[in-house]
Every structure is written in structure tokens, then in C-alpha cells.
Amino acid sequence: MANAESAPYLVLGETRRRRLQARLGELLDGWYRNWAADPAAASVHPELSIEVSQGESALRGDVWTFITSRGDETLLKTTVPIDVLRVLSGVGSAAGTGVFTHTMDASHADSFTAVLTERVATTLCTGITKTALPAAQVSVRRIGAASTGGGVVALASARRNSMMQTLVVSIGTDKPRPFLELTLTPTIIDALLDNRPVIANTESFTGRRKASLEQSVTINAVLGTAKVSWRDLQALCVGDVIVLEQSLSAPCTLRIGADIPVADAQLGRIGNSLAAQITRTHTTS
Amino acid sequence: MTQTVVNRLDMPALSNAATSKGPALGERLDLVEQVKVQLTVTLGEAEITMGRLFALSAGEVVALDRDADAPVDVRLHGKLIARGTLVAVGDKFGIRVTEISAPG
Numbered sequence: 188m189a190n191a192e193s194a195p196y197l198v199l200g201e202t203r204r205r206r207l208q209a210r211l212g213e214l215l216d217g218w219y220r221n222w223a224a225d226p227a228a229a230s231v232h233p234e235l236s237i238e239v240s241q242g243e244s245a246l247r248g249d250v251w252t253f254i255t256s257r258g259d260e261t262l263l264k265t266t267v268p269i270d271v272l273r274v275l276s277g278v279g280s281a282a283g284t285g286v287f288t289h290t291m292d293a294s295h296a297d298s299f300t301a302v303l304t305e306r307v308a309t310t311l312c313t314g315i316t317k318t319a320l321p322a323a324q325v326s327v328r329r330i331g332a333a334s335t336g337g338g339v340v341a342l343a344s345a346r347r348n349s350m351m352q353t354l355v356v357s358i359g360t361d362k363p364r365p366f367l368e369l370t371l372t373p374t375i376i377d378a379l380l381d382n383r384p385v386i387a388n389t390e391s392f393t394g395r396r397k398a399s400l401e402q403s404v405t406i407n408a409v410l411g412t413a414k415v416s417w418r419d420l421q422a423l424c425v426g427d428v429i430v431l432e433q434s435l436s437a438p439c440t441l442r443i444g445a446d447i448p449v450a451d452a453q454l455g456r457i458g459n460s461l462a463a464q465i466t467r468t469h470t471t472s
Numbered sequence: 473m474t475q476t477v478v479n480r481l482d483m484p485a486l487s488n489a490a491t492s493k494g495p496a497l498g499e500r501l502d503l504v505e506q507v508k509v510q511l512t513v514t515l516g517e518a519e520i521t522m523g524r525l526f527a528l529s530a531g532e533v534v535a536l537d538r539d540a541d542a543p544v545d546v547r548l549h550g551k552l553i554a555r556g557t558l559v560a561v562g563d564k565f566g567i568r569v570t571e572i573s574a575p576g
Contacts, residue, residue, distance in 0.1 A: 400523035408515040408536055410544065410558075411565055418505035423554060425572060429546065431513060431565040439515060441534065443525075445550055450528055454515065461516050461536040468528055 203380065207352055210379050211315070211369070215356060218314055246365055251304070252330050255312040257323045257374075264370040265312050271304045271366060305329060315369075319378035352376060408452065408463050409440045438466050511553075513567055514545045543570050 248268045255263040312327045356367040371379075411433030415423075423429075438451035441463060452463035497503075516536030528534075538544075543555035546567060556567035 400521060400526070402522050403519050404522055404525055406518045406520060406525070406534065408517070408534075410513040410515050412513070413511045413567075414508045415511060416505060417501070417507045417509060420509055420511075420548070420553075421501070423569060423572065425569050427569045428559060428561060429511065429513075429556070429567045429569065430561045431567070433565055434563050435560055435565060436563075437565075445512075449525065452534070455533075456540040457533060457535050459539050459541075461538045461540050461542070462533050463515075463518075463536060464533045465528055465530050467530060 203376075204352060206380055207371070207376055208354065211354060211356075214315055214318055215311075215367075218311055246368060251308065253308050253312050253327055254330055255316050255325055255327050257316070257320065257325050260372075260374065262316055262320075262325065262372055262375040263312060265308060266368040267304060267308045268366060269301055269304055271307060311367075315379075316375060319375050404443055406449070407442045407445065408454075408461075409442055410454070411437065411439070439463060441465075509548060512547045512550075513565075514547060516542075516544075 246266060246268055248270060250266050250268050253265040253267070254261055255265065308329075309327045313325060316323065316325045351373065352371050354369045354371070355365050356369065357365050411431040413429050413431045415429065439454050440448050441450045441452055442448050448469050450465045450469060451467040452465050455462050455464055516538035518534045518536050520534065541557075543557055544567060545552050546554040546556060546569070552573050554567075554569050554573060555571045556569040559566045559568050
């Protein structure tokens, strides 16, 4: 079962990260169970815990890196140990997966493991991207050493973009072992998260939304602006007239705080109080 | 043909931890006299619920927390620097300054 640990508090972006974590948890859980066709193998290790790391994990052993692209755009980087099958089996031997049904010598087994690892990883990469972008034509390629692949270099520089997420997938029951690292670009994160229910329990969200509607916000009515020189500002005196950039027919702007415009309005009065009548709302950001 | 020699330019490594500091520039106001600053004129505020905010639409009237004849605020980076009355200067709005805010 895929799961995500609960956080004692939410920091900026944490909700989105946890949504991504849960979404990939579902995907990987389904992929794992589908791949490990032997129900017995799947039932032995039912726990698939997904953890979000701040950086790259130290995957043990030799690893392969796969880049999933749509045209020239990199969507996903996947790093897996070559013996991913053994990790998946959780028993230290690929034989435990049920995939190896024939006896073979060690050299053949290593070769077969490598071939299957590539196939498994490719299937996973395609599965994730096709789930996110069903109509996209994607390609998966395995690259050589991590430091030489062009896609990896591009991704590494893009990693500085805080919208990138690196997920380390661990598997196991007693002592989960990292077996997969996924780095997702904003494109695929957006595709995975958008158009899907943010919160499964709509009732709880409705309650929160209703409660938040009672929260007060301060709206500022801004008439306009004027640019003056520092010299004029220093010499400003009572009686001076500051000419604004706005014409008499221009609307004033209602803002949340100082920066967020929400509506244009016509200035007027209600009784003895100043008032603003909305002429246009800013329905898009 | 003229031959131009192009040499590599090595930039020295810099650090803020200078061993001996010279005199500071000081408040040379003459340097910034022509620098333009943007003043914002605000008419007033209204406190409304988020529910009403989301329901705002054209035609709705929001009452502000100021009397119609009260002076408006002139702000620089959010800080109140002056107040004044609304006037028309040609086809533009203008503010006749009636009070200058005390510094601080």
C-alpha cells in the first residue's frame, strides 16, 4: 500500500508536494502490483513507502539513468539500480519475484537481470508520463554515466528551479530500501496534479471553505500614482499640488494590500462616506 | 593587416572584508535629486469578508472608511508621507497637500 507520512505542519508548497507524493504512490503501487504478477510476491511485501527528499538519494550499487522526453522537452529523470529486480523482490535474489522460472548460470542471470531492469524501468517511465500526458508522444532513453548525459545536465540546471521535485521511492517492510529516484519537471508535475480532485473528502474542504469565507480582508482603494523627483519630494510643502498620472475619467483600483488588484471602481459617495462602485472585476490573475 | 593582441583578462577576487575602509559616501542628496520616486494616492480602506470579496461584481458599491470630504493619503512605498484634498488639474487628478506627515 502506498502511503505518505503526515506532517505536523504545512510549509509553503508542502500541500502540493504531498499531493504529488500521494499521486505517485498510487501510480507506483499499481505499477508494482501489475508488474509483480505473482500475487504471492506482491503480498509478501505489501508496503511501498514513498518519501520526498530534498536532494538526490545515495542509491547503492550501479545505477542506470533514464530520461523521458516529449520532443526536446525533458519530463522525467529516473535513476534505478541495475539490480532493481532484486530490490523489488526484497529477498536479495531475482528468483523471488517469480520472473525467473528457469535455472540459469550466474552470467546469464546478471545479463537477464539487466535486460529486465531496463524493461521494467522503461515501462515505469512510460507509465508515469502516459498517465500524466495521455496524448503525448514520449520517448525513454537510457543514458550513460550521469555526468555525461546531455539530458541530465539540462535537468541538473533546471533543478535549481524550485518547482522541480525529486522523489525517492523505497520498498520494504522492516527497513525500506531506496530503489528508485524520480526527478519530475514542472510540466509533468502539473499534468499529474491538475484536473484531479485535490481533496478526496469534499465535505471537509467545504467546511474549511465556508469557515474561510468569514475571514476579513482589507481592501485599499487606490486613486492613482505620481512620479516625482527626489528633490521635489524633499521640498514638498503644504499647498503644493501633486498631479497624478490618471485622468479624471480613470477608475480607481481596489486592491488587497498594496499589490493585488481585484477590481476597478468609480469613486462616489454614500451619504457622507466615500464609496467605490465596481465597474470591472479582475477575474483572472 | 593590423594584428591585435587579445589577452585574457583576469579579474581579482573581491571581498567585503576590507582591511582599511575609506570614508562612506554619506548622504549626498545631490546625487539622487533627479531620481524619480512613485507616490501612491489611496482614498481609503474597506474591510470585507472573503465571501463578499469573491462575490464582488460590477455595480456593487463598497463603502470606504473615510468621509467624502476627508483628505486622502499620499504614500511612498506604503508609508504615509502626506495628506491632501482631491482637485482637478486639467483633465488629471491632483492632490493639494494639506499636511505633511511627521518623520519617523
